[in-house]
Amino acid sequence: MAYYFDHNATTPLSEEVLECLTRVQRECYGNPSSIHTAGQRARQAVEQARAQVARWLHAEPGEVVFTSGGTESDNLAIFGIVRRNGGAAGKHVITTTIEHPAVLGACAQLEREGARVTRVRVGSAGVVEAEDVRQAVRPETALITVMHANNETGAVQPIEAIAEIAHEAGVPLHSDGVQAAGRLAVDVWAMGVDLYSLSGHKLNAPKGVGVLAVRNGVSLEAVQHGGRHERERRAGTENVPGIAALGSAAGWLVEHRAEEARRLGFLRDRLETGIIENVPGTRVNAASAPRTPNTTNVLFAGVAGEALTIALDLAGFQVSTGAACSSGAVEPSHVLTAMGLDAAEARSSIRFSLGRTSDEAQVDALIEAVRSAVARLRRTARVHEHA
Amino acid sequence: MRELKGDALIAVAMSGGVDSSTVAALLQREGHRLAGMTMQLWNQRRLPELLPESPTGRCCSLDDVHDARAVAHVLGIPYYVVNFEESFERTVVQPFIEEYLAGRTPIPCTLCNNYVKFDRFLEMAEGVGASYIATGHYARLDFNDTTGRWEMRTGVDGAKDQTYFLWGLTQEQLARTLFPLGGMRKPEVRELAERLGVPTARKNDSQEICFVPNGDYAAFIEAWFREQGRAFEVARGEITDSTGRRLGEHAGVHNFTVGQRKGLGIATGEPLYVISTDAATQQVVVGREPELQRSLLRARQVNWVSIESIREPRAAQVKIRNRHPAADATLIPTADPAIVEVRFDKPQRAVTPGQAAVFYEGDVVLGGGWIE
Numbered sequence: 235m236a237y238y239f240d241h242n243a244t245t246p247l248s249e250e251v252l253e254c255l256t257r258v259q260r261e262c263y264g265n266p267s268s269i270h271t272a273g274q275r276a277r278q279a280v281e282q283a284r285a286q287v288a289r290w291l292h293a294e295p296g297e298v299v300f301t302s303g304g305t306e307s308d309n310l311a312i313f314g315i316v317r318r319n320g321g322a323a324g325k326h327v328i329t330t331t332i333e334h335p336a337v338l339g340a341c342a343q344l345e346r347e348g349a350r351v352t353r354v355r356v357g358s359a360g361v362v363e364a365e366d367v368r369q370a371v372r373p374e375t376a377l378i379t380v381m382h383a384n385n386e387t388g389a390v391q392p393i394e395a396i397a398e399i400a401h402e403a404g405v406p407l408h409s410d411g412v413q414a415a416g417r418l419a420v421d422v423w424a425m426g427v428d429l430y431s432l433s434g435h436k437l438n439a440p441k442g443v444g445v446l447a448v449r450n451g452v453s454l455e456a457v458q459h460g461g462r463h464e465r466e467r468r469a470g471t472e473n474v475p476g477i478a479a480l481g482s483a484a485g486w487l488v489e490h491r492a493e494e495a496r497r498l499g500f501l502r503d504r505l506e507t508g509i510i511e512n513v514p515g516t517r518v519n520a521a522s523a524p525r526t527p528n529t530t531n532v533l534f535a536g537v538a539g540e541a542l543t544i545a546l547d548l549a550g551f552q553v554s555t556g557a558a559c560s561s562g563a564v565e566p567s568h569v570l571t572a573m574g575l576d577a578a579e580a581r582s583s584i585r586f587s588l589g590r591t592s593d594e595a596q597v598d599a600l601i602e603a604v605r606s607a608v609a610r611l612r613r614t615a616r617v618h619e620h621a
Numbered sequence: 622m623r624e625l626k627g628d629a630l631i632a633v634a635m636s637g638g639v640d641s642s643t644v645a646a647l648l649q650r651e652g653h654r655l656a657g658m659t660m661q662l663w664n665q666r667r668l669p670e671l672l673p674e675s676p677t678g679r680c681c682s683l684d685d686v687h688d689a690r691a692v693a694h695v696l697g698i699p700y701y702v703v704n705f706e707e708s709f710e711r712t713v714v715q716p717f718i719e720e721y722l723a724g725r726t727p728i729p730c731t732l733c734n735n736y737v738k739f740d741r742f743l744e745m746a747e748g749v750g751a752s753y754i755a756t757g758h759y760a761r762l763d764f765n766d767t768t769g770r771w772e773m774r775t776g777v778d779g780a781k782d783q784t785y786f787l788w789g790l791t792q793e794q795l796a797r798t799l800f801p802l803g804g805m806r807k808p809e810v811r812e813l814a815e816r817l818g819v820p821t822a823r824k825n826d827s828q829e830i831c832f833v834p835n836g837d838y839a840a841f842i843e844a845w846f847r848e849q850g851r852a853f854e855v856a857r858g859e860i861t862d863s864t865g866r867r868l869g870e871h872a873g874v875h876n877f878t879v880g881q882r883k884g885l886g887i888a889t890g891e892p893l894y895v896i897s898t899d900a901a902t903q904q905v906v907v908g909r910e911p912e913l914q915r916s917l918l919r920a921r922q923v924n925w926v927s928i929e930s931i932r933e934p935r936a937a938q939v940k941i942r943n944r945h946p947a948a949d950a951t952l953i954p955t956a957d958p959a960i961v962e963v964r965f966d967k968p969q970r971a972v973t974p975g976q977a978a979v980f981y982e983g984d985v986v987l988g989g990g991w992i993e
Binding site: 540545548549616 | 630701703704747
């Protein structure tokens, strides 16, 4: 039996999404751009999903751009804004030190294109200060991009306060909402952002589909060129089944998100308390920050996170040492080190992220598995002659 | 095969090569609970100038991980990549470089066995709940009820025997180690691999020093210094004969190893060999073949494997290089239990400081030490 506690990496498809995906895959095979009936049926599936996503985000359907996922949405937002009106050279971008590699990588590329990037630091709770963002604004600032919630710690960033600063300065604000969407209530424009990224596979929808919400009136320069899809903002034949499945997931969230968030928050707190009380030498990272209800990141002093992850997997519990993208790498988490943890502490930290399939019995079993695995790892750790 | 504890979990060190893949397949066929693990020891993106054409085909390349993963997948066993790059750098690569710069010829494989494979990997295995580790080394292990010790014997396939690199293992390590290939010959292993459907059955054998491309140590050391942003002091020195007569000069003692003939840059009528190097004086002494012969050596940091120790002189066969046919000798204890004198019956060619002297009694590995 495998218990899955890595919903921030990806989520399994929910039953209703799987059903929708299968049906659309089979029935709506047409190309949405075609004139004929099969094409129209596919178009209808896409537009219905667009309406569902728009309703969920409190946006207009025309503000929803379907992409291949979170990374593409982030890239489209960042390059689409900064490169418009004559390229990136000489422009300035503000981001933070704890962003997902999709944002950090895009910003690094902008630097190679001649832009300047300020990466605002976070405090020990893993939260950026809005005031620090204000200090970073310059006349040539072309974009502020700050994630809504962090993937490793769940720490929620003060987007509303940053939005006020952005508006005062007349600078567009993008937020990577991949980990927040579906977990927090998202009233996207009321939050004050101009662009918002999200990904289907974090919401029990399939991999390979995402959304960039673009507020009406915000112009984007396309990154991917070709046909006039998605109102000329994203060329390429639509991933019809994936988009429909994401629409289905959005429909579920409209009805059930608040209740599910409460349920996960309760389970997460039970897990955290259980670990802290039963396993000595533990500490919750970003504990004092407002957090997404499904995420906890725990430091197990003196225990190698890599070994604990493997031990738990062999016992049937799937957890993560941090972002899935950085596993296998030697570098300690850039998010945890940005919060002031040293490399050893960062490597001793484990992320547990809950979701639709999690329940109380699984959480209780996980607490016991963690207790036993950590005890064994501490017992067998040896002193290295060359340490 | 020894009797294992009931439902014991075995961590198999899987390099992606045919030997360790076959180990996994063999143990699985015997019904054991397995976890496959590949040690990531070296970041193949480092020192790109040494092998600019491709990042694959090197130690710890993505290809190797891909192969190991494919084998684990076919066998249906859990599989993980575990990262020991930092330990490897500190306990293998850096000492390897220091040894060369000190004018010795190190064996990184032994350091890797002592400090990474049978230390960090074993620790990782125990930590995740494994009772044993299994590797594809060609060596045999048996428990001697009379002495209460684990005894190591050479692999049945003499050409593949790897005991020369395993003399540093302790009883505690051996008690938790399985070498399932020790009783097999390489062709049998390949045949078995084919029969068990191991995807890597036809893969070529790997080279000996995994992180040094093409065996070019000097180029590796120089590239490593550049990577560290440290100036590599090319300490030039003299090449002399054994009487001190100057024959030429050289660009650093790290370019030379005892017994080396090529690359001396001296034109003489007769073939000359490196007899010794001295890092302190930067001197390289060369001479004719007979001058390479030695009858005596001192081994330090001696580890006893199949026996507890020696208290009086003991006849043995001693290997001073991996490819060296073990030569008859007498092991002589000294006042320091970590130092043993080896007196060969017949002089041996090119006794090289930094290499190991491994003591055998027939096929039994008594122990070994580093040649001073």
